[in-house]
Amino acid sequence: MIGMNIKVDSKAIERELDALARKQIPFARAQAINAVAEQVRQAEQKNIKDTFRQPTPFTINSVAVKKATKSNPVAIVYVKPIAAKYLLPYETGGTHQLASRALLNPKNVRLNRYGQLPRGTLAKLKSTPDVFVGAVKTKSGQIVNGIWQRPFLRGRDAQLGAGMSVRRRNKLLRGAHPNMPKNANTTGHLKLLVRFGDALPVNKRLGWGRLAKTIVRQHFNAELSKALQKAISTAK
Incomplete structure (x- = not known):
């Protein structure tokens, strides 16, 4: 879990206050800590938005706070476990945490608005008759592992409409083959849909701890003063 405890020592402040103010310190301290924790x-949510290109709402909203109380003046700002697992390398370094056994590099599949494979896409692709998972040796001799789509047409029909735009070629092919699937591969050769690769090194840093410490240092005293004044004014 990525987290940071916010705890302060208010003993020096207490010594400067009268009895009424000292009585209100525990409540005011908890209120100030919670205000700074928020x-x-x-700030950490904004940091995620600034660091990543179109992060998902799930990632942004994974930053949460466990509030302080009068008896336990500690607030914890943390990232929920699932998101913490893949965000941790952006704080400590290392390689990307993969959701599967390999890094998925989409090539010819539709992505969602966050640039990611929609949920269920891999299962759907694997269940498609003209799609297979495996290693293919390219013309250059390179072995590429991934999800591939076989060409819909072979032999003479593979040359039908050669040199035309994809849209016009598909229209012509559908005229010859009215039952051709909508998403058929009409290129005449194998199409790489998703490439498999190894986890890559993380090249960005969130600076989670540094940012949190800066905010606590800059804002706690002001928040404590405000909370204490309010507590004293409402004390009975």
């Missing part, structure tokens, strides 16, 4: 949470 500022940290919002």
Whole structure:
């Protein structure tokens, strides 16, 4: 789990206050800590948005706060476990955490608005008759592992419409083969849909801890003063 405890030592402040103010310190301290913890949470969410290109709402909203209380003046700003697993390398370094056994590099499949494979896409592809998972040796001699789509047409029909635009070629082919699937591969050769690769080194840093410490240092005293004044003014 990625997290940071926000805890302060208010003993020096307590010594400068009268009895009424000292009585309100535990409550005011918890309120101030929680206010700063919320500022940290919002700053970390913005940090995620600034660091990644179109992060998902799931990732952004994974930053949460466990609030402090009068008896336990500690707030914890943390990232929920699932997101923490793949965000941790962006704090500590290392390689990407993979959701599968290999890094998925989409080539010829539709992605969602966040540039990711929609949920269920891999299962759907694997269940398609003209799609297979495996290693293919390219013309250059390179072995490429991934998800491939076989060409719909072979032999003489593979040359039908050669040199035309993809849209016009498909229209011509559908005229010859009215039952041709909508997403058929009409290129005349194997099409790489998703390439498999190894986990790559992370080249960005979130600076989670550094950002959180900066916000606590800059804002805690002001938040404590505000919370204490409010507590004293409402004390009975």
